[in-house]
Amino acid sequence: MDFFRSESAAQRAIASPRPRTARWHRMYYFLAGFDVLVVVLSVLLNHLIVDTYHRSIKANQSWVLQLSSFSTLGSLASDVNAPGNNVFDTHDVEAEHRNMSEALRAFNEHLATARAQLQGRIDNQAEHSADIRAFTLRLKDEVDAVDAAMVEMVNEALLIFSYFRQGQSDNAGKRMATMDRKYSELLASLATVRERVGLIQSKLLEEELESVEVLRRVEYAIMLFVLMMVSAALVYGGKIRREMEAHSAEREGYLAVLRESERQFRQQASLLDKAQDAIVVHGMDQRILYWNKSAERLFGLPREDALGQSAQGIIYPSHRAFDDTVDSLIAVGDWAGEVTLKRRDGSTITLESHRTLVRDDEGLPQSVLSINTDITHRKSAEQEVMRLAFYDQLTGLANRRLMLDRLQHLLALGARSLHTSAVILIDLDNFKALNDTLGHDRGDMLLQQVAQRLSHCIRESDTVARLGGDEFVVLLENLNDSPPDAAIQVKAIGEKILQALNISYQLDGYEHHSTPSLGIALFQGQLNSVDDIMKRADLAMYRAKAAGRNTMRFFDPEMQAVATARAKLEADLRQGWQNKELVLHYQPQVSSDGQVVGAEALMRWQHPERGMVMPHEFVPLAEETGLILPLGRWALQSACMQLVVWSKHPETARLSVAVNVSARQFHHPDFVQEVLDVLKYTGADPKRLKLELTEGLLVEDMESTVARMVELKQIGIGLSLDDFGTGYSSLSYLKSLPLDQLKIDQSFIRDVLVDANDAAIACAIVSLSKILGLSVIAEGVETEAQRAFLLSHGCKTYQGFLYAPPLPAERFREYVHERLMAEH
Secondary structure (H helix, E strand, O other): HHHOOOOOOHHHHHOOOOOOOHHHHHHHHHHHHHHHHHHHHHHHHHHHHHHHHHHHHHHHHHHHHHHHHHHHHHHHHHHHHHHHHHHHHHHHHHHHHHHHHHHHHHHHHHEEEEEEHHHHHHHHOOOHHHHHHHHHHHHHHHHHHHHHHHHHHHHHHHHHHHHHOOOOOHHOOOOOOOHHHHHHHHHHHHHHHHHHHHHHHHHHHHHHHHHHHHHHHHHHHHHHHHHHHHHHHHHHHHHHHHHHHHHHHHHHHHHHHHHHHHHHHHHHHHHHHHOOOOOEEOOOOOOOEOOOOHHHHHHEEEEEEEHOEEHHHHHOHHHHHHHHHHHHHHOOOOEEEEEEOOOOOEEEEEEEEEEEEEOOOOOEEEEEEEEEOOOHHHHHHHHHHHHHEEOOOOOOOOOHHHHHHHHHHHHHHHHHHHEEEEEEEEEOOOOHHHHHOOOOOHHHHHHHHHHHHHHHOOOOOOOOEEEEEEEEEEEEEEEEEOHHHHHHHHHHHHHHHHHHHHHHEEEEEEEEEOOHHHEEEEEEOOOEEEEEEEHHHHHHHHHHHHOOOOOOEEEEOOOOHHHHHHHHHHHHHHHHHHOOOEEEEEEEEEEOOOOOEEEEEEEEEEEOOOEOOOHHHHHHHHHHOOHHHHHHHHHHHHHHHHHHHHEEEEEOOOEEEEEEEOOHHHHHOOOHHHHHHHHHOOOOOHHHHHEEHHHHHHHHHHHHHHHHHHHHHHHEEEEEEEEEEEOOHHHHHHHHOOOOOOEOHHHHHHHHOOHHHHHHHHHHHHHHHHHHHEEHHHHHOOOHHHHHHHHHHHOOOOOOOOOOOOHHHHHHHHHHHHHHHOOO
């Protein structure tokens, strides 16, 4: 290799450190460019300062308008308060009531506008500081306090009006002081709001002034730095001129030596033309210096076309491959291994390469000698062995072993990357039915077509594998660092897979439709094991199966905890059922004249550790596990026994009890007989028993449902449709059902005074019940205003916290007694 080391003195010079002239030259242009950049920054800073002032003025003008809006609320509040005082002078209750309603409407409209403006500021204050955001959120709470204070004052005024209507002017006078106090509280709330706006304006001005001051200081520092850089540029200019003159003379000498060295190199390199291996030499500047006959044959490029060309451009497939080679040689001097290089026609070839770094007499890198042996046939044999070991023979996809190996490798790299990855487990729905009906040959055809479609749904960096049977896995790498954003990426790929696999399959003359269920598990870094990830994907897949198939579900970190908690809750519920920890509470149902006409029996679970557990926490679980059947039977029996106890006391003998019945319980073949057995066992009057049925049971076997309801009606039991309007009720079904009552769901009652849609629905249900000859009851009534609205539209029976929460049996009886005593 001596002739490579003596290539030329010029090559050594080129590989040596660059003359200082180049560094001075770069420094000069760097300083000039930096000066221009600083001037541009100064202009931008001035724009920022002006923009800061504009923002400050605009923000303060906006808050001035907001303050004006809140000030207007004060005068409107005075208008609302006036009728409550004027009625003592005019005694015209109805006129003053109308005046107050009109003033309240104007107040509420103006308050709604102010709230909308405030909410707009909350939604668009990302550029503000944490203090401004905190003040704005407090302002929202204080505006809510104004609304609450207005409601309290209006309630007092309504009470005064009611006393005047009843001729109780003395009582009205006693309430006057309370109303004045509520009005004072309202004005205090408005004053707090205005003070908060003033604080926000002050804080905004303070922050903007601080921002301008900081920008000014930065601008002064930049200008000072500009002066320093200009001075340095003048000093460097003189040195650059002297250095370049010396460099020009030195360059001429290098060129003469280089020409002589190249002549000697061509003479000596001819000795290697007879070698069987492809020998290539390129300089550290990438230019090819030698290219033997075997290289011509292997790469398909004549020597005259190769010499002088960039090795990186004609044989290396990428810049990175070339740079890695050079870096490795500089570090260790020699390298041997397999490489993939490209041929003239664009195809690639795998070679066994031995490379040596040739250094000059001073020990500096001069060129790279590569000896390359064609190992195409050997690699083909190795690839066939790998295919048999790591790929599925039916579909050609990666098999379980290869997929798990890639997943393990991905986890090992996770400590050096924040990228999120994902596993999508795909199970074909009802695949066994296809094998059983059309045979395993067509089942194999389906699996092959599924594999092809999955391969078209993923990116090149991802992996699709067949685990076995009808299970496939897609491994997605290099997703977004943020798990929520990565979930959006995975969801898009999942939807693409669902769409692709829902297209009909042609199976040797048969058209077959198949659907998949997808379970998705996201993961980052080494905090997970392969088994954990696959178990999570499996759990998510079974969740998709449970959701009705042909869908996808994500495994979130809480899913396992939820599953564990659910199992614990189920065990506790069964234990609590055996230990008689469940009790019934009764919520009064009250007529428009204040009479308690009945009660709804509501289940409660007195857990020794959790305390009082509400039905929404354990009833859905009981329905899923089938425990709802014994629980429902117990609730029915307990309610009937309570009816018998109440029948022995005059104040409760006339009451009815409503018991909720689940769809699963109602559709049980022995349900009607169980009701008969309970009535017979307890001796309860069936006419005092009402069963509340959910709308969900109407969608299953309508004919059988109606037949059961008719049997119950014949016994004398009342039937009420619970939560009407929230489920699947159809008017065509409703007219054929032997119902006694419709129950308006509390979701409509909650906002009946503020939401026109809820009000319209409630009124429609009341009108519908009248047309069908049914009674109607509203649940969730919490305020007198709600009750008054319902009464004015024809609903005369109510249930809710306005009267009482669900009460234990003894407390319920005391409640009924207290109301009777109050009436007398």
